[in-house]
Amino acid sequence: MAHALRNFYDLTRSDLLALAVRWGFSPVHAARLWSYVYPGGLENWSEMTELPARFRMKAEGELHFGRLPVATGRQSTDGFTHKYLLSLADDRRIETVLMRYTGRVTACISSQAGCAMGCVFCATGQMGFVRHLTPGEIVAQAIHVDTILRTRDGAGALARPTGRSPHDRHERLRNIVLMGMGEPLHNYDSVMTAVDILCDPAGLALGGRKITLSTVGVVPGIVRLADEARTVNLAVSLHGATQEERAALVPVAKKWPLDDLMDACRYYIRKRERRIFYEWTLIEGKNDSEENARAVGRLLQGQFAQVNLIPLNPTAGFSGVPAGRETARRFQQVLAEHGLPSTVRQRRGIDIAAGCGQLATAR
Numbered sequence: 297m298a299h300a301l302r303n304f305y306d307l308t309r310s311d312l313l314a315l316a317v318r319w320g321f322s323p324v325h326a327a328r329l330w331s332y333v334y335p336g337g338l339e340n341w342s343e344m345t346e347l348p349a350r351f352r353m354k355a356e357g358e359l360h361f362g363r364l365p366v367a368t369g370r371q372s373t374d375g376f377t378h379k380y381l382l383s384l385a386d387d388r389r390i391e392t393v394l395m396r397y398t399g400r401v402t403a404c405i406s407s408q409a410g411c412a413m414g415c416v417f418c419a420t421g422q423m424g425f426v427r428h429l430t431p432g433e434i435v436a437q438a439i440h441v442d443t444i445l446r447t448r449d450g451a452g453a454l455a456r457p458t459g460r461s462p463h464d465r466h467e468r469l470r471n472i473v474l475m476g477m478g479e480p481l482h483n484y485d486s487v488m489t490a491v492d493i494l495c496d497p498a499g500l501a502l503g504g505r506k507i508t509l510s511t512v513g514v515v516p517g518i519v520r521l522a523d524e525a526r527t528v529n530l531a532v533s534l535h536g537a538t539q540e541e542r543a544a545l546v547p548v549a550k551k552w553p554l555d556d557l558m559d560a561c562r563y564y565i566r567k568r569e570r571r572i573f574y575e576w577t578l579i580e581g582k583n584d585s586e587e588n589a590r591a592v593g594r595l596l597q598g599q600f601a602q603v604n605l606i607p608l609n610p611t612a613g614f615s616g617v618p619a620g621r622e623t624a625r626r627f628q629q630v631l632a633e634h635g636l637p638s639t640v641r642q643r644r645g646i647d648i649a650a651g652c653g654q655l656a657t658a659r
């Protein structure tokens with residue numbers, strides 16, 4: 297029986313160097329191979345002409361490049377958002393979103409197929425958990441978006457809010473949010489390996505500060521993140537400022553209550569000396585009142601924090617309605633009175649169900 301090839305994208309640079317040594321080759325060859333792929337973008341072995349033939353043959357016999365084929369791609373009517381349904385090797389599907397904002401492109405990447413957390417307003421939560429993604433499947437989503445940017449393959453018509461010429465061929469992916477399908481801290485090891493690969497200074501060299509990881513409040517993961525040295529941004533989905541209100545929207549709050557979550561967040565801020573971004577989905581009549589805003593203000597007062605308000609995006613399984621612009625503005629005012637900076641998230645890709653909480657696939 298032929299042995300299974302390993303996915304190159306699962307490997308960190310030090311994994312690859314160790315593998316080369318195990319095969320009886322110099323790590324120098326592995327370092328050269330790494331630079332062909334990251335940031336060179338090469339996957340064709342025959343083009344890696346500086347690799348010794350014996351090493352190249354060995355690597356080709358052991359490794360493959362686990363790209364994720366596009367099952368479907370859709371573009372929003374404003375042209376700023378592309379959503380890709382990508383196929384995994386076992387025929388599962390995940391979604392990845394490319395979003396253009398003024399002066400930057402952000403990839404919204406999935407960490408799991410489906411999600412076990414069951415947030416009531418989220419289409420991914422409504423579909424349930426399918427499986428964790430491997431590091432390579434997470435990295436491959438970033439490579440997919442980066443390739444589109446570099447080659448304009450399929451994104452030539454993608455609109456630009458302002459600025460650069462559509463003929464500028466040197467754009468690369470610099471911003472990633474792990475806010476696609478799945479709870480990243482429920483798949484901690486794979487996500488962090490992927491982050492290490494993406495941030496490797498001898499590769500894509502993404503800045504940790506350009507990667508934002510969004511959790512619904514997996515307390516042990518937040519504590520672990522605080523204890524480790526990565527510089528990724530942390531976003532915590534709050535949605536309710538009392539245990540009862542939060543647990544009604546985010547069932548995982550029953551496992552990790554609000555008090556424990558706040559302890560973990562304060563620990564993270566202290567230990568990492570980093571701000572936390574709190575996400576608050578604004579649902580009309582549910583959590584969008586001035587009293588709700590005051591409760592958030594009291595809860596977070598004194599923390600090094602920012603609140604990102606996200607007017608609810610529609611999903612088939614939840615009947616809530618997004619709060620209006622004026623309500624969001626009043627909510628912001630109250631937060632400001634408590635010394636809390638806030639933003640209202642630009643709504644993007646709603647017409648193609650690419651907004652926050654809208655990603656889902658048939659299993």
Ligand code: SF4
Pocket residue numbers: 411412413414415418419420421422476477478479511512653
């Ligand atoms: S909001 Fe995030 S954590 Fe909650 S169900 Fe959706 S994907 Fe999972």
